[in-house]
Amino acid sequence: MPLAAHGRYVEGVSTAVIKTEGLTKRFARVTALDQLTVEVQPGVVGLVGANGAGKSTLIKILLGLAPATSGRGEVLGLDIATRGSEIREWVGYMPEHDCLPPDVSATEFVVHMARMAGLPATAARERTADTLRHVGLYEERYRPMGGYSTGMKQRVKLAQALVHDPKLVLLDEPTNGLDPAGRDEMLGLIRRVHSDFGISVLVTTHLLGELERTCDHLVVIDGGKLLRSSSTASFTEATAVLAVEVTDHPEDLIAEPGAEVRDRLAAAGLDVQPEGSHLLLVRLADEDTYDTIRDTVAELGLGLVRLEQRRHRVAELFTAHDDASTRGGTDDDAAS
Amino acid sequence: MTQPPDARAADTGVIHDIGYRGYTGPRLGRAHATRSLFVQSLRAAYGLGRSGRSKVLPMLLLGVVTVPAVIYVAVAVYMKRDELPVEYAGYLSDLGLVVSIFLASQAPVLLSRDLRHHTVPLYFSRPITRADYVRAKFAAMACAQLLLMAVPLLVLYTGALLAGMDFGHNTGQFLDGLAAAVLYALVPTSVALVIAAATPRRGFGVAAIMGYLVVSSTVAAVVVDMRGPSPGGSDAAQWTALISPNGLVESLVNEVFDLGSGFDRRHAPGAFGAAVFALVAVAMVAGSYRLLLRRYSRV
Numbered sequence: 001m002p003l004a005a006h007g008r009y010v011e012g013v014s015t016a017v018i019k020t021e022g023l024t025k026r027f028a029r030v031t032a033l034d035q036l037t038v039e040v041q042p043g044v045v046g047l048v049g050a051n052g053a054g055k056s057t058l059i060k061i062l063l064g065l066a067p068a069t070s071g072r073g074e075v076l077g078l079d080i081a082t083r084g085s086e087i088r089e090w091v092g093y094m095p096e097h098d099c100l101p102p103d104v105s106a107t108e109f110v111v112h113m114a115r116m117a118g119l120p121a122t123a124a125r126e127r128t129a130d131t132l133r134h135v136g137l138y139e140e141r142y143r144p145m146g147g148y149s150t151g152m153k154q155r156v157k158l159a160q161a162l163v164h165d166p167k168l169v170l171l172d173e174p175t176n177g178l179d180p181a182g183r184d185e186m187l188g189l190i191r192r193v194h195s196d197f198g199i200s201v202l203v204t205t206h207l208l209g210e211l212e213r214t215c216d217h218l219v220v221i222d223g224g225k226l227l228r229s230s231s232t233a234s235f236t237e238a239t240a241v242l243a244v245e246v247t248d249h250p251e252d253l254i255a256e257p258g259a260e261v262r263d264r265l266a267a268a269g270l271d272v273q274p275e276g277s278h279l280l281l282v283r284l285a286d287e288d289t290y291d292t293i294r295d296t297v298a299e300l301g302l303g304l305v306r307l308e309q310r311r312h313r314v315a316e317l318f319t320a321h322d323d324a325s326t327r328g329g330t331d332d333d334a335a336s
Numbered sequence: 337m338t339q340p341p342d343a344r345a346a347d348t349g350v351i352h353d354i355g356y357r358g359y360t361g362p363r364l365g366r367a368h369a370t371r372s373l374f375v376q377s378l379r380a381a382y383g384l385g386r387s388g389r390s391k392v393l394p395m396l397l398l399g400v401v402t403v404p405a406v407i408y409v410a411v412a413v414y415m416k417r418d419e420l421p422v423e424y425a426g427y428l429s430d431l432g433l434v435v436s437i438f439l440a441s442q443a444p445v446l447l448s449r450d451l452r453h454h455t456v457p458l459y460f461s462r463p464i465t466r467a468d469y470v471r472a473k474f475a476a477m478a479c480a481q482l483l484l485m486a487v488p489l490l491v492l493y494t495g496a497l498l499a500g501m502d503f504g505h506n507t508g509q510f511l512d513g514l515a516a517a518v519l520y521a522l523v524p525t526s527v528a529l530v531i532a533a534a535t536p537r538r539g540f541g542v543a544a545i546m547g548y549l550v551v552s553s554t555v556a557a558v559v560v561d562m563r564g565p566s567p568g569g570s571d572a573a574q575w576t577a578l579i580s581p582n583g584l585v586e587s588l589v590n591e592v593f594d595l596g597s598g599f600d601r602r603h604a605p606g607a608f609g610a611a612v613f614a615l616v617a618v619a620m621v622a623g624s625y626r627l628l629l630r631r632y633s634r635v
Contacts, residue, residue, distance in 0.1 A: 063460075065460055065461070085365070085463045085464075085465065086463075088461060088463045089363055089365060089463045091461075093458070093461035095458060095461075097454050098453065099453060099454045099455050099458045100453060101449055101450075101453045101455060102453070103386050103387045103390060104385070108385055112372070112376050113458070113462070115368070115369065115372035116369045116372055116373060116459060116462040116463075116464065117369065117462050117463065118362075118363040118364045118365045118366075118368050118462075118463055119359070119361070119363065119364070120361070120362060120364060120368075123359065123361050130356075130357060134356060144387055160458070164359065165359035196355065196356050197356045197358075198356075198358070
């Protein structure tokens with residue numbers, strides 16, 4: 001990947017923004033990262049894991065702030081062990097915790113952080129004005145940050161990570177402490193960071209729901225080990241199963257409508273499984289399956305409450321993993 | 337991965353929103369970042385770039401150390417004296433308490449605040465290293481202290497020259513004073529920074545630094561005074577100055593530049609004493625610096 005480093009170009013062999021090989025970090029009593037091998041491509045990538053899964057440790061090592069016990073890694077084609085300072089010139093970091101001095105204005109603080117990233121004074125001022133506007137901070141940027149709401153503080157934290165126009169930003173739990181509306185706005189901003197600003201994003205969270213909407217790709221780690229790394233689409237990909245739910249017969253002529261529908265669909269050659277007391281799961285053979293179900297229900301004079309394609313949710317990944325580990329098996333795609 | 341900046345800007349058709357503009361200018365790296373941190377910290381020590389309230393104390397203290405110098409000059413001119421009524425270096429030890437108050441109040445501003453508000457890890461996500469951080473903060477606090485002492489010295493010196501006093505004598509005295517100011521700006525400051533780096537609570541930092549500086553120099557001064565007015569007496573009591581950063585510098589400066597007078601004159605005992613005091617001063621600064629490096633390697 002070409003890195004426009006002020007006239008220099010660093011040619012990496014792969015296009016990955018982050019690449020690790022057998023990355024291991026051991027502390028006195030715990031192994032925070034265990035043989036982590038992962039490649040992160042440009043885009044919005046979610047780093048998912050429970051608290052203590054090793055997310056923060058990974059970020060620290062990627063920034064070149066803590067040495068790995070073993071293994072190696074590259075960020076933007078730069079070796080994390082030897083070129084930490086250069087990496088940090090091209091990477092933005094938004095920490096999870098509060099990091100804003102309360103007696104300083106947002107402008108003052110972000111200008112300072114821009115200069116700390118290596119920008120000359122004038123450029124730092126211009127970029128600060130631009131960046132604060134992009135994250136949606138206007139008049140209040142001249143007031144001391146002590147009086148800001150959580151949402152405004154998160155915006156300043158995001159702004160200081162973007163102010164030097166990095167190639168990659170690492171966002172640690174950016175939606176922490178936000179109300180649902182604030183969370184939506186933050187997620188929208190994160191999408192824009194990639195789509196409009198052209199900056200790659202690695203965002204950590206332990207809340208899965210918001211990642212499905214925001215990320216192109218998910219990296220799931222647990223106990224410092226890589227659980228899975230694949231596109232968000234494949235996490236939520238459609239399985240070939242339709243969920244069907246019907247109403248009772250208006251005149252109660254059919255005692256068990258669900259069973260009746262099941263029998264008829266089975267007779268029509270479809271694979272049908274009941275789920276719970278109301279749902280039928282019908283394997284989607286081809287496009288005609290929809291018609292067959294509709295016609296069957298209509299012939300019986302029943303109402304069709306639900307006809308939908310079943311999808312994996314990212315959340316199921318974890319339940320599937322838990323099941324797999326209790327069974328001692330391997331974790332596979334979550335099965336409904 | 338990224339589009340060139342102009343292509344990105346051209347994508348948006350709205351006039352009011354010029355869209356995102358990338359940055360293609362120079363990135364000056366670690367040295368520039370360290371310098372920026374130094375300048376910002378030096379300004380912060382005087383409350384610049386911070387709220388109006390935080391400017392009050394440092395500016396007040398700067399006034400308090402400068403006004404007596406102005407008065408000395410005025411008196412000397414009015415009385416048509418051919419010499420200032422005070423030694424330059426002696427002026428600094430006379431106002432030592434004010435300088436100590438500045439140090440105790442502002443060293444935590446530079447270090448404890450960053451710890452308290454978790455700004456330190458954020459700095460380390462920038463090109464600077466941990467050692468750069470310590471270097472910048474140390475230099476900023478030392479320069480802030482030096483500035484506080486250099487301003488009144490400069491007032492005395494320019495006043496004396498404008499009043500037509502002896503150039504050679506005053507220049508020599510002024511340079512002695514500056515050397516003393518450098519020592520005051522290094523030795524007590526380094527100890528104060530170690531204390532400030534130990535706590536994220538500014539109040540604790542202020543109290544601990546003030547406590548240490550005042551108690552140690554009081555103990556040392558009292559021991560010297562107790563010896564009483566016996567000019568031929570032993571210098572053994574002078575060694576107690578080693579426990580006090582301010583006393584240490586004052587004693588060293590008095591001995592080396594042959595300043596001060598009276599029975600309570602504090603001075604390093606003889607050439608051997610001066611050598612020991614100088615060594616202790618160097619050890620205090622170097623040791624404190626190492627402690628700071630160790631402190632921040634764990635953040």
